[in-house]
Amino acid sequence: MKDEANMYIPTFDDVVAAHERIKPYIHRTPVLTSSYFNDLVGAELIFKCENFQKAGAFKVRGASNAVFGLSDEQARNGVATHSSGNHALSLSFAAGRRGIPCHVVMPRTAPQAKKDAVRGYGGIITECEPSTTSREETFAKVQAETGAEFVHPYNDPRVIAGQGTCSREFMEQTGGVDIMVAPIGGGGMISGTCLTLSNIAPETKIIAAEPEQADDAYRSFNAGHIIADDAPNTVADGLKVPLKELTWHFVSNHVTDILTASEEEIIAAMKLTWQRMKIVMEASCAVPLAVILKNKEKFAGKRVGVIITGGNVDLDTLPWIK
């Protein structure tokens, strides 16, 4: 990773530029409402459905911005990342659209379905052992051999500016809300949300939703500095990673509150959304609805945006079916 890229804090101009750059490669995803959930909460909920996004998740916004923002010279050797989730899929998809290689370092223990999906988008997988040391060593080796440009899953200004296009679209589609709720893991989506809304809708409260069992952002927020968990375990597997310096910048400056939900609450909210809204979404995306259902009094009477971040679910192992 280039340190100088890491230090740059993206601006709203970067979001606008990102939006122009990535428009040909992403969906302008729909917003949905549900009278059932409105009645249940006593609020007006508006769901931004990034589960319908290309490659199945909002992460294609940041990944596309990084890939298509490279000069031909920079792009020549392709891009590289370490991820076993939606960023690996999204970066492979974006690189494929540009016609450059995408190298992905993944633990050999990652589910076969995830490996197949990355390969389905053209990603080149190098397996490592399931440890931080092995991942870092393997990644350094891959980068040295290929000269590929590193695109971090979230601690990268290009990625954060790309994720910020989601809230920009949402504002165009809805005219704005009182409160915006998004899940928080590494903080890429919430940082993009902060970046956009603090510029074009500064009165909007931004609430981050986190699993109780991976509440490092909650504890960081309250402590005033980053606390990284060792190995959190939650059904919301997209939210296990810790904040990093860039995302901490946005979280500490612009997030109004962080609310948490238990595993049972997350699974119940996930199932209820499938049942009532007829959409397939990941457990990670159910965390916002879980915290809303748990804290109705904070949302009652308000217009509330909810970002549904992705829909890449293993349909063979649903968390409510034992």
Add this chain to the structure above:
Amino acid sequence: MKDEANMYIPTFDDVVAAHERIKPYIHRTPVLTSSYFNDLVGAELIFKCENFQKAGAFKVRGASNAVFGLSDEQARNGVATHSSGNHALSLSFAAGRRGIPCHVVMPRTAPQAKKDAVRGYGGIITECEPSTTSREETFAKVQAETGAEFVHPYNDPRVIAGQGTCSREFMEQTGGVDIMVAPIGGGGMISGTCLTLSNIAPETKIIAAEPEQADDAYRSFNAGHIIADDAPNTVADGLKVPLKELTWHFVSNHVTDILTASEEEIIAAMKLTWQRMKIVMEASCAVPLAVILKNKEKFAGKRVGVIITGGNVDLDTLPWIK
């Protein structure tokens, strides 16, 4: 059932009137496309998503047209039907919106989830034994006691005119297709589709999709008269019922072809749609996609409409999870 109502063949004027009548009570459901499925079939597929409809299925169109078309005098004693599926839900929903009772005769063996859902919309359930004799006797008794207006799930001109509004919306949204594919069970949706398209897009081919294991419409179509199965068994549980005289009229006059799919093909198409389109839909709605995937050569290069009829799925027992 009133015989005279049964003999009336609805016209496109009835569809237009139905559309005006029910607009306040239904969603104008979105149409979705999928580049994945387009590539897979080599066609342009446009999905009309009635799984997002009020009460979770297209059947609310016909039910609402029947309920809101009643005079105050006719409506006074409410409506009644026998169904353990989406028609029971939809009629209960529509009656609730009008503020009149809805009596539903259901076998006592119907899943508790279905009974709960009907009651959730305000339906009043009378249980019968799981036999045709018991159902008919129980229904006659309920009707005699309540004086409620019978609304048949599909063999009713008001219901067929209501279902015809779906294709009318689809035409407004898309400008038309070469082929329209819809599932066939009792034939209510396909009859409404025939009624509308034969009037406003008579060049459109209409293909009905049916489970191999409940292929009474396929055999009727080839024989030239109604053949009713005794007790078909299929995962597509909305499609077990036979054609009746009114729906046979439309099927025999306007359907281009009936194609069938096996249980395995239906389940695979259902799972693939959830995976790729991130939408929850019933097995019955997967039959059109299953026949398209099985007969790609019939659809290649064409613009094809696919009606996704409903999304009321028991999430605890998915057919691909044993």
